[in-house]
Amino acid sequence: MLIEKLGLHHKDLLVPRLKRANAGLSEYSFANLYLFRENHDYHVVMDRDVFVRGKSYDGHTYLMPTADVRTLGPLYLRELLGGVDFLFPIPEGWLPFFGKEEFEIEHKDGDRDYVYTVEKMSTYGGRKLHKKRNLLKQFLEIHRHDARPLTNDKLDEARYVLDDWMKTSEMVAKDTDYGPCLEALDRYEELVLCGGIYYADGEPAGFVLGEEVNEETFVLHFAKARMKFKGIYQYMFNNFAKILPPKYKYLNLEQDLDRENLRVFKSSYVPDIMLKKARVSLK
Numbered sequence: 001m002l003i004e005k006l007g008l009h010h011k012d013l014l015v016p017r018l019k020r021a022n023a024g025l026s027e028y029s030f031a032n033l034y035l036f037r038e039n040h041d042y043h044v045v046m047d048r049d050v051f052v053r054g055k056s057y058d059g060h061t062y063l064m065p066t067a068d069v070r071t072l073g074p075l076y077l078r079e080l081l082g083g084v085d086f087l088f089p090i091p092e093g094w095l096p097f098f099g100k101e102e103f104e105i106e107h108k109d110g111d112r113d114y115v116y117t118v119e120k121m122s123t124y125g126g127r128k129l130h131k132k133r134n135l136l137k138q139f140l141e142i143h144r145h146d147a148r149p150l151t152n153d154k155l156d157e158a159r160y161v162l163d164d165w166m167k168t169s170e171m172v173a174k175d176t177d178y179g180p181c182l183e184a185l186d187r188y189e190e191l192v193l194c195g196g197i198y199y200a201d202g203e204p205a206g207f208v209l210g211e212e213v214n215e216e217t218f219v220l221h222f223a224k225a226r227m228k229f230k231g232i233y234q235y236m237f238n239n240f241a242k243i244l245p246p247k248y249k250y251l252n253l254e255q256d257l258d259r260e261n262l263r264v265f266k267s268s269y270v271p272d273i274m275l276k277k278a279r280v281s282l283k
Contacts, residue, residue: 006033006042006052008190017050017066023091025277026113026219026254027064031191031211035180035221048076053084057110057257062088062279070097078102081282089277098280106279110258113275114266115217116251121241121269124234128270132234139231143200147239150195150207155185157204158197158224165224181222184209193221196243198236200229206236218244219252237269 004010011030018028026032033042033052040054045063049072052064061084069077069090074097081087086106090098095105119125124132139145150158159182166178173179184193188209195209206225213219220240225232241251252275256262 002046003053004044004046006037006044008034008187010044011190013050014044014052014066021065021067022214023068023089023094024214024217025089025091025275026213026221026252027089027277029211029213029219029221031184031193032219032221034191035184036177039180047080051080056088056279058108060085060279062086064088065090069094074099074102078282086279086281088279090280092276092278095278095280102283104281104283106281107276108258108279111255111277111279113219113255113273113277114253114269114271115273115275116253116269117272118218118241118244118248118251120272121237121251124238126270132238132269135231136234136238139200139229139235142231143205143229144202145235146199147235147243148197148199150188150197150209152188154197155188158185158195158207158209161197161204161207161226162224164226168227177222181209181224184222195222196236196240198225198232198239200232205229206232208236208240212248213252216248217250217252218248219254221254223253 015030018030021028043053045051045053050066052066054064055061063080063084065087089111098105124136148154162181166173169176184191193209193211195207197207198205208220209222210218210220223233223236225236253266256266
């Protein structure tokens with residue numbers, strides 16, 4: 001067994017494996033793993049198969065399979081579970097593989113991905129989203145606005161937005177995703193990310209940054225904006241959903257990590273799916 005700290009040199013190994021696994025969860029992305037490698041102490045475990053070992057936000061050690069567990073065999077997985085607290089994140093479709101006599105299956109609310117239909121985000125339709133529609137309407141009426149692809153020549157403007165967001169957040173950088181987001185901008189091309197940048201009254205006002213997680217879902221790893229422009233988040237999500245290629249049916253805004261501010265923010269857009277991620281341990 002070979003264990004290495006996760007780095008850019010693992011990209012060619014992990015990208016095709018994660019794609020074939022087709023788990024549909026936000027963690028099954030090399031960019032996500034790489035950018036949050038320090039937060040979760042990610043290591044690549046190369047044995048008979050390849051795994052990512054990490055630490056959960058609530059302090060537990062786990063192994064993340066990089067292949068569909070149904071191809072690995074229960075005996076092998078039992079052996080691996082001897083060295084960690086659980087396997088994670090395991091999509092719902094893989095759970096029937098784990099016999100209830102041997103395995104314990106647990107779900108945590110803070111692990112779940114918030115998933116919205118692209119149609120909903122592009123229209124803010126329905127009674128529950130009337131506040132989002134009003135904020136969007138006010139933003140469009142008050143500010144001169146523009147939306148452009150986040151290309152290399154716009155990255156410095158995105159960094160300016162990120163720094164402004166950090167200054168006004170009243171938080172300490174290490175307690176936020178400022179560092180991973182800055183590195184995502186620095187390694188934009190290397191990590192094959194895609195995004196949009198948004199302007200208000202001629203100023204950079206916000207940006208979103210993400211990638212395809214499967215053929216019908218686009219995951220947004222980061223969404224940052226300058227709070228002086230009320231309604232900017234509603235504008236960004238709405239506009240980005242409108243310009244996504246038609247093959248994408250869903251927009252994934254990732255999990256809330258049991259943080260109240262993230263739960264309130266993401267819940268306010270009324271998710272269509274709360275995508276569960278199982279923690280599977282030995283009984």
